[in-house]
Amino acid sequence: KVSSVMLTCVHRCARATHPLRGFLRPFRSSATQARVQPSLPATLPFVSRDRTCPIEHCGQQKWEVHKFGGASLADSNLYRLCANLVETEANRRATPTPTAVVVSAMQGMTDRLIGVVEASRTDFVHAKMLLGDAVALQVQTVSELLHAPEVVDRVVADICADAAIIENLLRKPSPGTAEHVAGLGEVWSARTMGAYLESRNANCAVLDAREVLLVQPSNSGLGAKGSACDTSVNPLYDDTAARLQQWWHRHPQLADRAVSPIVVVTGFVASNPCGTVTTLKRSGSDLSATIFGKLLRASRVTLWKNVDGVLSADPRVVAEARAVPLLSFAEARELAYFGSQVLHPAAMAPLLEHNLPLHVRNVFNPGAHGTKITAEASLTPAMKAVSAIQSVSMLRVQGGGWGSVAKILGLSMLALEDAGVTVVLVTQNSAEHSVAVAVDEGSAPAGVAALRSAFHAHSADVTVTADHGLSLVTVVGDSSHKCPAAQLLTAVADVAPVYAVAQGSSSLSSSVVVQREHLQAAIRAAHSAFSALC
Numbered sequence: 001k002v003s004s005v006m007l008t009c010v011h012r013c014a015r016a017t018h019p020l021r022g023f024l025r026p027f028r029s030s031a032t033q034a035r036v037q038p039s040l041p042a043t044l045p046f047v048s049r050d051r052t053c054p055i056e057h058c059g060q061q062k063w064e065v066h067k068f069g070g071a072s073l074a075d076s077n078l079y080r081l082c083a084n085l086v087e088t089e090a091n092r093r094a095t096p097t098p099t100a101v102v103v104s105a106m107q108g109m110t111d112r113l114i115g116v117v118e119a120s121r122t123d124f125v126h127a128k129m130l131l132g133d134a135v136a137l138q139v140q141t142v143s144e145l146l147h148a149p150e151v152v153d154r155v156v157a158d159i160c161a162d163a164a165i166i167e168n169l170l171r172k173p174s175p176g177t178a179e180h181v182a183g184l185g186e187v188w189s190a191r192t193m194g195a196y197l198e199s200r201n202a203n204c205a206v207l208d209a210r211e212v213l214l215v216q217p218s219n220s221g222l223g224a225k226g227s228a229c230d231t232s233v234n235p236l237y238d239d240t241a242a243r244l245q246q247w248w249h250r251h252p253q254l255a256d257r258a259v260s261p262i263v264v265v266t267g268f269v270a271s272n273p274c275g276t277v278t279t280l281k282r283s284g285s286d287l288s289a290t291i292f293g294k295l296l297r298a299s300r301v302t303l304w305k306n307v308d309g310v311l312s313a314d315p316r317v318v319a320e321a322r323a324v325p326l327l328s329f330a331e332a333r334e335l336a337y338f339g340s341q342v343l344h345p346a347a348m349a350p351l352l353e354h355n356l357p358l359h360v361r362n363v364f365n366p367g368a369h370g371t372k373i374t375a376e377a378s379l380t381p382a383m384k385a386v387s388a389i390q391s392v393s394m395l396r397v398q399g400g401g402w403g404s405v406a407k408i409l410g411l412s413m414l415a416l417e418d419a420g421v422t423v424v425l426v427t428q429n430s431a432e433h434s435v436a437v438a439v440d441e442g443s444a445p446a447g448v449a450a451l452r453s454a455f456h457a458h459s460a461d462v463t464v465t466a467d468h469g470l471s472l473v474t475v476v477g478d479s480s481h482k483c484p485a486a487q488l489l490t491a492v493a494d495v496a497p498v499y500a501v502a503q504g505s506s507s508l509s510s511s512v513v514v515q516r517e518h519l520q521a522a523i524r525a526a527h528s529a530f531s532a533l534c
Contacts, residue, residue, distance in 0.1 A: 020482035045085035058181035061095050063296040067102040067289035068305050069268065072363045073189060074107035077143035081194050083306070085366060087261060089302075096260035100207075100296060102267045102289040105185025105195050106141060108150045110268075110282075113166075113185055117178045120170040127170060135163045145196050155195050159188050180277045183210070185268035186285070194264040203259040206266075209288060210277050212243045216437040219276055233280050233346070235291050236273065244295055247409040265292055268445060286344035290358065294350040301356060304363040305341070305347045309371030310335065310342050313386045313527045317520050320531070324384050325369060328377035331384050331476055332358070334509045338424070339389040348373070383477035384486065386523055391425065393444035393468045394499055394513060397451060400461035408462075409435045411454055419450035425511055426471060427500045436500060438472055438513055470499060471519040474511040475526055484530070485510040495521040 038074035066089060068082045090099040102111075112134040120127035141155050146152045162184050171176050189209060190437035194206035199284045215234040248254065254261035267285025272278050280287045286303055307315065309323035310332065328337075329348045336345035342360060351358055352375065399408040405428050414433055416423055425438035439447050448466050455462040475488055483505035488510050492498055496518030514522045 005172050016341065031072070042458045049459075055088070061093065061097045062299040063091065063100060063293075065100045065102065065289050065293040065296065065298045065324045066303040067285060067301070068104065068109040069285060069303075070109070070362065071306050072194075072304055072328070073105075079106075079141065079145050079193060079196060083193055083200070084364060085203060085304070085363065086197070087200065090260040090262055096257070098263075098296075100262045100265055100292050100298070101193065102265045102285060102292060103186065103189045103269050104166055104285040105189050106192075108137065109138065109185035110182050111187070112137070112183050114178065115273045117173075117181050119169065119476045124170065128167065131163060131166060134185075135159060138192070142192055142195070145192065146199055147159050148199060151199060153189050159190055162187065171349045171472045175383045176276050176278065183266075183277060183279050184214060186266040186268045186363070190264045190266040195265065197262055202262050203254060203256055204262045205237045205254055206264045207247060208269075210269050210271050212240060212247055213288070213291065214239045214243065215270045215280065215354055216272060216428065230375045232282070233270075233287070235270075235350070237295065239273075239360055240291075280346075283341075283344050284346075284428050286347040287350075288378045290350040290356075292345045293356055294353065297354060298356060300359055301351065302359040302361055303347075304361055305342055306362065306364060307342065308362045308365060309360045309367045310340065310373075310385065313523060314341075314382070314388070314401050317523050318386075318527045321527070323369070324371050327371060327384060328379035329358075329372045329373060329375055330480075330506070330508055331377065331478070332373045334474070334476045334504070335385055335387050338387045338472065338476065338509060338511065341385040377478055381477070382473055386526045386530070387474050387476065388519060388523055389440075389472040389474075390516065390519060392424065392438045392470050392472050392513065393436055393439040393447075393466050394470060395444065395447050395451060396436045396467070397434060397455070397464075399435075400434070400459070402455075402459040402462050403433065405430050405435060408433060411458075412437065412451060415450045415454035415474060416447055419446050421447040421450065425500060425502050425513065427502055432458060438500065439472075441468060444468065453472055467499065469516050470523070471516045472513055473519070473526055474509050475530055476509045477530075478508065487529055488512055488526055491525045492522045 027207060029189070066086055069124055073079055074083055086099060086101050090097050096156050112130065115492075116127050116130045116134065119130055123222070132304065138159055142159075143152055147157070166181050166184065186377060187210075190206050190208070194204055197204040216234045216236060218484040227380050254263065265288065268279055270278055270280060289303065290299050292298075302489045307323075309325070310327060311321040311323055313321040315321045329352060330341055333345060333348045336343035336347070348358065355375045359370055360373070360375040362368050397408055399405070401410070409428065413423065416437070416439070421439050421443045423437045423439055428435045444466055448464055454462065473492065475484055477484075489512060491500050492512050492514060496514040499513040499515075501510075501512045512522070
């Protein structure tokens with residue numbers, strides 16, 4: 001393992017005493033000069049233009065967008081598999097298909113980089129060791145994937161230069177340091193994928209989304225991994241389209257209409273209007289893909305996963321789970337919001353304006369049909385799938401005689417909104433003048449504090465309590481002609497105590513809250529009850 005990263009350029013890596021030397025020595029010669037990728041400028045030009053982006057008209061075929069997550073990029077063999085799949089998709093027609101490829105960091109890399117930032121707060125030496133381990137993993141992948149020494153040197157030089165920048169950032173951290181560092185996994189991944197495609201003579205370029213994609217986050221931080229509650233990012237489409245067009249003009253080789261252009265895009269990362277690096281929150285690369293799908297007016301966006309599409313339940317829990325062939329955007333959004341790990345809850349929004357279809361396919365089984373998601377709902381089957389949020393808490397506000405349920409609920413929701421706590425389910429008891437809300441367990445302490453502060457000035461009779469160790473199970477589908485909440489309650493109550501039940505106002509979803517220890521039994525019971533309709 002690499003124990004330290006003390007670099008300002010790759011020449012330091014070549015020193016006999018440096019722990020990265022073992023990776024670099026086979027590929028460098030004394031005549032090779034280090035090429036250091038400059039860091040992003042402190043500010044980026046802010047340009048306002050019409051959102052129509054002329055590169056959407058690239059030859060006779062419309063663009064297609066493909067996105068690969070970390071599980072599909074776990075090692076050099078999988079990078080090779082995904083890149084070869086991209087080439088197959090881009091050249092499957094007689095006329096070349098312009099293709100954008102959005103990549104996540106390789107599996108586990110974002111967690112590693114976040115670990116570096118967290119360790120630096122208490123033990124800088126340990127943080128440097130962790131950074132060295134992360135760099136070594138990516139360098140090893142590059143060295144296994146690529147064979148031309150000059151190409152390996154170039155990619156490794158950029159990674160090492162970034163590592164030096166990380167070390168400098170950690171010496172004087174700022175509120176945005178975590179996002180800047182965490183996003184470098186996607187940058188390294190895109191460079192790795194792009195270099196491999198170039199080695200195969202593909203007409204390829206790497207697009208660093210930090211230089212192109214402008215967003216306005218409504219809160220700071222990376223968000224929780226896999227959380228449905230961290231979706232507060234607003235893309236600035238007009239300005240991003242202008243930057244995208246400028247980027248295209250700087251890469252004229254991509255305009256060769258005889259060959260499919262392939263643009264490898266860094267997922268997850270972006271910049272705000274001030275030029276500060278930010279992110280689309282954890283699991284946000286799906287959103288990156290659909291944002292670029294909208295900008296390019298793509299004919300479709302494909303999310304490549306390690307399952308055969310959106311499944312009717314988690315296959316690790318329900319052996320009988322099967323791929324759902326058709327979903328509406330609304331159904332997919334409900335599934336994602338209520339815990340499906342296959343989709344990001346915000347990813348559907350960019351596709352709605354032009355009804356761009358979204359496909360979910362299996363990178364290990366590309367011949368499978370997968371799931372197609374469009375604006376139109378499929379009436380059969382009525383119930384599409386069961387999803388779950390593993391860790392929730394129920395916050396209960398007992399109003400006593402202070403006020404009506406409406407008054408208590410109104411003040412509660414305002415307090416939670418001001419505290420940045422997202423509510424995923426609401427129930428009430430009018431006779432007791434009480435309300436209960438389900439929130440992500442990680443945000444429960446902030447929620448309790450906000451509620452107690454809000455009601456403290458009004459009445460000592462109002463009490464706020466919290467129940468932890470709970471999970472939320474949801475069935476999703478067009479249920480306007482039935483009452484799935486009753487069916488769900490009946491099925492789950494046979495295997496677990498139910499803390500709360502609610503049916504969505506759109507009739508697309510019904511949910512129950514159960515103890516976490518009963519989560520898997522509740523999922524299986526729900527799937528079994530609706531299997532005839534799933």
